[in-house]
Amino acid sequence: MDKLTEIRWHGRGGQGAVTSAELTALAAIKEGKFAQAFPSFGPERRGAPVLAFNRISESEHIRVRSAVTQPDIVVVLDPGLLYIVDVTSGLKDGGALIINSSKKLVDIKLEFGGPWQLAVVNATTIALELLKVPIVNTTMLGALLKVSDAIKLDFLLEPIEERFGKLAQRNIEACKRAYEETSVAEPSPTSKKVERAYAKESWPSWQELAPGFVVTEPGNARSYRTGDWRAQCPEWNHDRCIKCGICSLFCPEDCIRPNERGYPEADLYYCKGCGICARECWTQAITMGEEVKE
Amino acid sequence: METLGIYVPRLVTKRQGFTPGHRACSGCGEALAVKLVMKALGRNVIVVMSTGCMEVISTQLPYTAWEVPWIHTLFENSAIVASGIEAGMKALNRKGTPLPKAKVVAIGGDGATFDIGLGAISGAFERGHDFLYVCLDNEAYMNTGIQRSSATPFGASTTTQPAGKVSMGQSTWKKNMPAIAIAHDIPYVATACPSYPFDLMNKVKKAAEIEGPTYVHILSVCPTGWRIPTDMTIRLGRLAVETGVFPLYEVENGKYTLNYDPPRLRPVEDYLKPQGRFRHLTPKMVKKIQQRVSVEYASLKEKAASG
Ligand SMILES: Cc1ncc(C[n+]2csc(CCOP(=O)(O)OP(=O)(O)O)c2C)c(N)n1
Ligand code: SF4
Ligand code: SF4
Ligand code: SF4
Numbered sequence: 388m389d390k391l392t393e394i395r396w397h398g399r400g401g402q403g404a405v406t407s408a409e410l411t412a413l414a415a416i417k418e419g420k421f422a423q424a425f426p427s428f429g430p431e432r433r434g435a436p437v438l439a440f441n442r443i444s445e446s447e448h449i450r451v452r453s454a455v456t457q458p459d460i461v462v463v464l465d466p467g468l469l470y471i472v473d474v475t476s477g478l479k480d481g482g483a484l485i486i487n488s489s490k491k492l493v494d495i496k497l498e499f500g501g502p503w504q505l506a507v508v509n510a511t512t513i514a515l516e517l518l519k520v521p522i523v524n525t526t527m528l529g530a531l532l533k534v535s536d537a538i539k540l541d542f543l544l545e546p547i548e549e550r551f552g553k554l555a556q557r558n559i560e561a562c563k564r565a566y567e568e569t570s571v572a573e574p575s576p577t578s579k580k581v582e583r584a585y586a587k588e589s590w591p592s593w594q595e596l597a598p599g600f601v602v603t604e605p606g607n608a609r610s611y612r613t614g615d616w617r618a619q620c621p622e623w624n625h626d627r628c629i630k631c632g633i634c635s636l637f638c639p640e641d642c643i644r645p646n647e648r649g650y651p652e653a654d655l656y657y658c659k660g661c662g663i664c665a666r667e668c669w670t671q672a673i674t675m676g677e678e679v680k681e
Numbered sequence: 682m683e684t685l686g687i688y689v690p691r692l693v694t695k696r697q698g699f700t701p702g703h704r705a706c707s708g709c710g711e712a713l714a715v716k717l718v719m720k721a722l723g724r725n726v727i728v729v730m731s732t733g734c735m736e737v738i739s740t741q742l743p744y745t746a747w748e749v750p751w752i753h754t755l756f757e758n759s760a761i762v763a764s765g766i767e768a769g770m771k772a773l774n775r776k777g778t779p780l781p782k783a784k785v786v787a788i789g790g791d792g793a794t795f796d797i798g799l800g801a802i803s804g805a806f807e808r809g810h811d812f813l814y815v816c817l818d819n820e821a822y823m824n825t826g827i828q829r830s831s832a833t834p835f836g837a838s839t840t841t842q843p844a845g846k847v848s849m850g851q852s853t854w855k856k857n858m859p860a861i862a863i864a865h866d867i868p869y870v871a872t873a874c875p876s877y878p879f880d881l882m883n884k885v886k887k888a889a890e891i892e893g894p895t896y897v898h899i900l901s902v903c904p905t906g907w908r909i910p911t912d913m914t915i916r917l918g919r920l921a922v923e924t925g926v927f928p929l930y931e932v933e934n935g936k937y938t939l940n941y942d943p944p945r946l947r948p949v950e951d952y953l954k955p956q957g958r959f960r961h962l963t964p965k966m967v968k969k970i971q972q973r974v975s976v977e978y979a980s981l982k983e984k985a986a987s988g
Contacts, residue, residue: 400706401905432738433905434707591743600742608702608739608746616707636878637915639713640701657701661708661904662912675912 392537393455394441397474398464399618401433403524406550407462408439410528413546414538415443427454434616434659436472443537460535463487464510464523467678469499471615473585478503481574483534487511487523492570502576506534508569517561518554525551525558529565540566613640617660619675621653627672634664634673694720698728698749704738708911710902710918711735711817713875715788718815718899721882722889724749725783727766731759731798733790734824734903735817750783757797760805763787763812784889785812791832792822795856806865806894813888813895816858819903827906831856834926835973836966837958839906844961854973862896863932869895871931875902876918880929880940887931900927908957920952925978930985939985949974 394411398404405426412424421444428437440455457477463469466488475484480502487510488495495507508530510523518526525547532540543562548555597603634651635643642657643664653664665673697719705712715735727750730736736753739746754762767785774780787805789798794816802814821839822828829839833851838844842851862870869891873881881899888895900921902914909917921927925946930939949971953959962970 429741432704432706432709433911435704596743602740602743602745604745606698606700606746606748608744609700611702611704611744613702613704637713637875639705639709639716639914640703641697641699641716642701644695654701659707661914662910663708663914666912667915 390445391449392441392443392460392535393458394443394460394462394531394537395455395458396439396441396462396464397468397472398437398439398524399433399468399616400428400435400437402464403522404437404439404464407464407524407527408441410525410543410546410550411441411531411538412443414543415441417542417545418539420445421447421449423449423452434618434661435613436468436615441537458482460485460531460537462527462531464527465618466490466511467618470583471585473583475499475501475503480576485527485530485534485569487527487530492572496572496575500572500575502574504534504574505572506530506569508565510565513561513564513568517557517564526561526565529562529567530569532562533566533569534571613657613659614655617655617658617678619660619662620655620678621658621660621662621664621673622676623650623652624672624674625650627670628668629670629672631669634668637663637667639663694723696748698722698724698726698747699739700746700748702744703746704741705734706903706905706911708904708914709734709738710875710904710914711790711819711823712738713914714817714881714899714901715739717875717878717881718786718788718885718897719749721885722784722786725781726750726889727783727785728752729754729759729763729766729785729787731787731789731793732756732824733793733817733822734819735788735790737824756793757801759787759789759793760798760801760812760814763814764805764808764810767810767812785810786815786889787812788815788817790823791816791818791820791858792828792830794818795831795858799861803861803865806862806867806896810894811892813885813897814862815885816896816898817901818858818898819901819906820855821903821906823903823906832858835970836953836962838961839958849963849966850958850961859896859898859932862898865894866935867894867896868892869931869933870898871896872898872900872927872929874900874918874922874927874929876915876922877929877941884931906958908960909955913955917952917955920947920955923947924949924952925974926952928978928981930981936988937981937984939982942982942985946975946978 396404408424412422415422423442426439442449459482462485483504485506489509492507510526514523514526640657642654643651646652662675665675699719763785828841834855836850838850844850871884873884902917904911929941
């Protein structure tokens with residue numbers, strides 16, 4: 388069998404990981420290769436971590452249809468995901484991990500270095516500058532081009548033009564800029580994976596469920612953490628807050644509660660970082676800050 | 682009733698029957714609508730829900746975000762199941778098995794209400810069941826990926842009628858669902874929007890207290906389907922009302938009341954511009970929408986003036 392490259396994309400619903408995977412497959416097909424692109428997500432919505440996959444084969448049909456569990460390449464679109472999802476899970480030795488982060492390569496390497504190539508690019512800044520939105524799906528394709536020859540820029544241009552029309556040129560520019568600015572570290576066979584505990588859902592087996600799948604514990608969704616969906620975090624300036632409670636009334640997660648001193652506070656176990664509270668507070672007591680995890 | 686204390690001076694229950702941990706999109710106006718509806722209703726309710734976003738995000742096995750009796754129904758069936766529950770409770774009471782008083786509340790999206798469940802709703806209204814029907818109108822079939830419904834406004838781009846070289850998005854005008862409910866001569870019909878939370882909660886409370894079929898129509902901004910930033914949900918709802926695109930009114934036993942009537946409406950452009958689904962609109966189409974909105978608003982105002 389000839390060379391098969393498997394890619395796993397980590398993004399959040401709404402960030403365009405699926406588009407990245409589709410464009411990658413289209414570019415490979417244009418080049419005469421065989422390729423697949425498909426997403427994997429549950430009923431979680433915009434903001435929730437999602438996966439997308441590619442398989443690219445030089446010259447043979449691809450018969451496998453299942454999710455990619457042992458990728459050659461992992462691409463992470465959102466830096467916040469690094470701390471809530473095990474992005475290097477199953478990543479092959481000698482593979483590549485490509486991360487969008489504002490951190491320097493040396494610093495990222497301490498945390499995520501391993502027996503794989505490590506590539507870092509500040510795609511969010513590039514996207515904001517060139518596309519005016521923090522959507523990095525096309526930008527990260529530039530970083531992919533840098534570390535892998537699974538696809539080539541020449542074949543990517545047409546799919547981007549078809550997908551983005553008037554906005555294609557700027558997306559191509561962002562892609563090229565990322566290619567230039569991606570810094571790459573070679574695999575370090577000695578470094579071992581930093582152990583992290585990732586929140587995991589445990590599922591009951593079907594035998595444990597009540598007949599008819601009746602859920603007998605009211606409101607048990609409370610135990611489900613939606614805080615991981617957050618890319619931005621609300622911060623309160625108490626000097627400005629008049630304790631009116633408007634922020635709490637408008638929160639779709641109903642997760643804003645008064646603390647002991649009566650000031651509102653978001654329960655970060657649930658807060659999805661939508662920014663409604665900050666937008667609606669009339670005294671501008673709330674600002675949305677970059678989510679810092681760990 | 683547990684309340685938020687110094688928070689929001691008026692009474693707002695802290696714990697309602699719809700919990701956090703639900704999986705709606707960040708910034709979902711429909712989830713906010715459900716939260717406010719449940720705050721207004723309290724705990725003595727039986728909720729019957731049509732499938733759609735709010736069902737899928739709140740009841741993923743083995744979890745539920747509901748702390749009140751809640752039953753899933755088929756997409757088109759919530760008014761039918763609600764009728765059955767209400768009739769069943771009446772029958773049990775009559776046959777000597779007294780039940781605690783509980784209001785039956787059916788909830789459905791615009792697809793469930795305007796399209797596939799319309800006949801069932803009409804039947805339940807006509808038979809006069811004692812229940813409240815809440816329509817969560819996000820102006821498309823969002824759960825399955827933004828397909829157009831008969832609630833989708835003229836000009837909006839959806840995945841089944843996308844704007845492009847050939848099509849300019851939705852080619853028909855939004856069906857006037859509250860008017861259809863009113864035509865059934867039921868005791869109470871109201872429109873509401875989470876951007877006006879007290880108005881919404883008051884209307885839901887009122888509708889639940891009235892005996893007989895009642896209908897509350899809630900415009901629920903959907904950042905994903907409307908293609909707007911997640912923090913703009915409340916703003917957009919407010920703009921819908923301030924431009925007259927979605928007037929807040931109620932009809933009690935045939936008497937119309939306009940709940941929010943600004944001295945001057947804002948131009949519809951203010952509402953259309955921030956939304957990605959209207960990005961392609963030409964000035965000519967905007968003008969067409971403005972004309973229609975002005976005429977409909979004037980007609981509503983007239984009805985309110987004549988009582
Ligand atoms: C008879 C039937 N047809 C189609 C479906 C698939 N389906 C599930 S939810 C949904 C869309 C619901 O749209 P809407 O009622 O507007 O609610 P929203 O998701 O927008 O809140 C569809 C088409 C179904 N469940 N049953
Ligand atoms: S809306 Fe603003 S002022 Fe009011 S309680 Fe919230 S933070 Fe304080
Ligand atoms: S950002 Fe604010 S409104 Fe949005 S979920 Fe978090 S606390 Fe609630
Ligand atoms: S698609 Fe729209 S209505 Fe459905 S959960 Fe997302 S924001 Fe809410």
